[in-house]
Amino acid sequence: MEIKDRPANHESNLAQSRQDAKAARAFAPLRETLDTRSSHPIGLLAGAGRFPIVFAEKARQAGIRVVCVGVRDAASPELIGLTHRFHWTGVAQLGRVIRCFKREGIERAVMAGKILKSVVHTRWRVWRLRPDWRMIRFWFSRSRKDNRDDNLLLGLIEEFARDGIYFESALNLCPELLVKSGILTRRKPTAGEIHDVEFGWELAKEMGRLDIGQSIAVKERTVLAVEAIEGTDRAIARAGELCRSGNFTVVKVAKPQQDMRFDVPTVGCSTIETLRQAGGRVLAIEAGKTILLDETETLALADRYGITIVAR
Numbered sequence: 001m002e003i004k005d006r007p008a009n010h011e012s013n014l015a016q017s018r019q020d021a022k023a024a025r026a027f028a029p030l031r032e033t034l035d036t037r038s039s040h041p042i043g044l045l046a047g048a049g050r051f052p053i054v055f056a057e058k059a060r061q062a063g064i065r066v067v068c069v070g071v072r073d074a075a076s077p078e079l080i081g082l083t084h085r086f087h088w089t090g091v092a093q094l095g096r097v098i099r100c101f102k103r104e105g106i107e108r109a110v111m112a113g114k115i116l117k118s119v120v121h122t123r124w125r126v127w128r129l130r131p132d133w134r135m136i137r138f139w140f141s142r143s144r145k146d147n148r149d150d151n152l153l154l155g156l157i158e159e160f161a162r163d164g165i166y167f168e169s170a171l172n173l174c175p176e177l178l179v180k181s182g183i184l185t186r187r188k189p190t191a192g193e194i195h196d197v198e199f200g201w202e203l204a205k206e207m208g209r210l211d212i213g214q215s216i217a218v219k220e221r222t223v224l225a226v227e228a229i230e231g232t233d234r235a236i237a238r239a240g241e242l243c244r245s246g247n248f249t250v251v252k253v254a255k256p257q258q259d260m261r262f263d264v265p266t267v268g269c270s271t272i273e274t275l276r277q278a279g280g281r282v283l284a285i286e287a288g289k290t291i292l293l294d295e296t297e298t299l300a301l302a303d304r305y306g307i308t309i310v311a312r
Contacts, residue, residue: 041065041084043106043165045097047113048074050268050293051170051177055112056082058174067104069097074115091119094156095134098163109160110170111262117149117229134159148211150255153262169260171291179295181287184309185302189282193249196221197284197310200251208255214265217280219248232267233274246279254289268293269301276305287311 042059044066046052052068056079059066065084070076072088080086087100101109122128131139144155157167171178183189189197200218207213213227217239225239236250252265267285275283283302285292290311292298302309 043109044068046070046075047115052112092129092131095132177291179292179311196249204253215252240278247281249282251284253286266291282308
C-alpha cells in the first residue's frame with residue numbers, strides 16, 4: 001500500500017517554485033566556491049551527531065579544506081582528524097567562533113549538527129556557559145522579538161555576516177543525504193498507520209510553521225507527544241512512557257519555511273534505536289527535506305526491528 005502526497009493546487013505549486021528559486025540563489029555562492037576549488041577553506045560550525053562527520057568526510061574526498069569549530073560537549077573529537085584545522089569552543093562563545101574563522105580566512109561556512117537549546121536554561125547559566133561579550137550583546141538584542149529557533153539562528157547568521165562570514169547549506173556538498181520518497185523498509189504500513197501518518201503530518205507542519213518543533217508522535221489519531229525544546233529522541237521516549245502498548249507512529253517533517261542552512265530534520269540509526277526502545281512502529285519523514293544518515297545501516301536496523309520508514 002503506497003502513501004502518496006496529496007495533489008497540490010496551482011497556488012501552492014507557484015509558491016513552492018518561488019521558494020525553490022530563492023533557495024537556489026542563496027546556495028549559489030557555495031556551489032561556485034566548491035566548483036572552483038577556491039584557495040579559501042570552508043568553515044564548519046559543528047554540533048552533535050553524525051552530520052558534521054559526514055560533511056567533513058565528503059569535503060576531504062572532494063579535496064576541500066575544512067576549518068572546523070566544534071562546540072565542546074557536543075561535537076565529536078573524530079572531527080579533529082578529518083579537518084584541515086580544528087578549534088574547540090564553548091556553546092556561548094560567539095566571539096571566539098568568529099575570531100577563529102576570521103584568523104583562518106573563512107568567508108563561507110556551514111552549520112551541521114545539533115545543539116540542544118535547553119542548555120540555555122540551566123541553573124547558574126552565566127557561570128556554567130561563560131558567554132563572551134559578543135554573545136551577551138546578541139542574546140539581549142532588542143531587534144529580535146523572541147528566541148524561537150529560526151529567529152535565533154537567523155540572528156546568528158546575521159551576526160557572522162557583519163564580520164564577512166556567510167553561511168550556506170552543507171547539503172550543497174552532499175545532496176545525496178536527502179531522502180527520496182517511498183516506503184524504504186520491508187514492512188509496509190497498515191491502513192491505520194497510514195491514517196496516523198496523514199493525521200500527524202498536518203499537525204507537524206503546523207508546529208513547524210509556528211517554529212515549535214518538527215516531530216509528533218500519534219496513535220489512533222491521538223497525539224501522544226509533541227517535540228519542543230527537548231529534541232526528537234526525548235519526545236519519542238516520552239511517547240513510549242505515555243503509550244505502554246507501543247506500536248505508535250512518529251512523524252518528522254521540515255518546517256514550511258525551512259531554511260536549508262540550518263536545523264534540517266535528520267534521522268539515522270540513533271533515531272531507530274530510540275523508536276524501538278520506546279515501542280514505536282512507524283517513522284514518517286519528508287522526502288527531499290530530511291537528511292537520512294548512514295542510509296544502508298539505518299534501513300537494515302529498521303528492518304531488523306520490524307520498523308517501517310516512509311518518506312512522503
